[in-house]
Amino acid sequence: MTDLKLAVKEMIIQRLKLEDMTAGDIEDQAALFGEGLGLDSIDALELVLGVEQTFGVKIEDEAAGLKAFRNVEALTAFIQEHKPA
Amino acid sequence: MNLVLGQLPHRFPFLFVDRVLEREPSLRVVAEKLVSMSEPYLQGHLPGRPLVPGVLMLEMLAQTAAFLHEDSLGEVPVFLAQVLDARFKAPAYPGDRLRLEVRTDAAFGSLQRIDGTVTCEGRVLCTAKLLLKMGAPMELAPKVRRAGGEP
Numbered sequence: 001m002t003d004l005k006l007a008v009k010e011m012i013i014q015r016l017k018l019e020d021m022t023a024g025d026i027e028d029q030a031a032l033f034g035e036g037l038g039l040d041s042i043d044a045l046e047l048v049l050g051v052e053q054t055f056g057v058k059i060e061d062e063a064a065g066l067k068a069f070r071n072v073e074a075l076t077a078f079i080q081e082h083k084p085a
Numbered sequence: 086m087n088l089v090l091g092q093l094p095h096r097f098p099f100l101f102v103d104r105v106l107e108r109e110p111s112l113r114v115v116a117e118k119l120v121s122m123s124e125p126y127l128q129g130h131l132p133g134r135p136l137v138p139g140v141l142m143l144e145m146l147a148q149t150a151a152f153l154h155e156d157s158l159g160e161v162p163v164f165l166a167q168v169l170d171a172r173f174k175a176p177a178y179p180g181d182r183l184r185l186e187v188r189t190d191a192a193f194g195s196l197q198r199i200d201g202t203v204t205c206e207g208r209v210l211c212t213a214k215l216l217l218k219m220g221a222p223m224e225l226a227p228k229v230r231r232a233g234g235e236p
Binding site for chain 1: 166193195196218
């Protein structure tokens with residue numbers, strides 16, 4: 001697991017208080033919302049704030065969120081692509 | 086009052102905003118609710134000792150938050166999605182003029198997190214952090230596995 005991917009998983013666990021989970025429990029390809037990790041749509045705001053405060057990457061709107069929050073792999077790629085130099 | 090009725094779909098006996106005093110769209114709203122002995126819920130809460138239920142103060146703040154939106158919500162209500170924190174410091178009684186103040190703390194898409202305060206003559210009665218979903222019906226995905234609770 002890359003360092004960034006691990007950091008993304010740890011951020012998700014911490015921000016959404018998934019205290020009974022570890023980074024190893026979250027599969028890279030598993031959907032974050034609905035099936036998979038099973039997050040509620042109302043968790044989106046907390047995730048947006050987590051990405052912004054932890055990685056300095058802003059998710060501007062729902063369209064960007066839809067793309068970034070597909071799964072951990074997509075979110076890691078999104079952060080990699082947009083993070084400040 | 087026309088502003089209130091035009092903005093909120095709520096009606097008697099569940100309209101809890103009487104007047105909007107200050108309004109900075111997307112940022113901050115101050116509204117007012119006058120509590121009268123005629124409020125139907127005071128008959129049962131509590132007999133001989135009427136006081137406004139704390140949960141209704143949260144509802145008042147949620148309804149106030151609807152005025153953060155510039156456009157009328159019409160038939161589409163504001164959904165209270167999450168109560169992140171709520172403190173009830175003192176009760177509200179019939180005769181009280183409640184000042185309802187909400188400020189946007191964070192927002193994304195149709196989700197808005199607000200800090201709300203209910204005061205009466207300068208005394209803080211209730212503070213709360215609420216998550217609201219505005220302008221679209223709530224479509225929740227299956228519940229999440231969280232610590233200390235669900236199977």
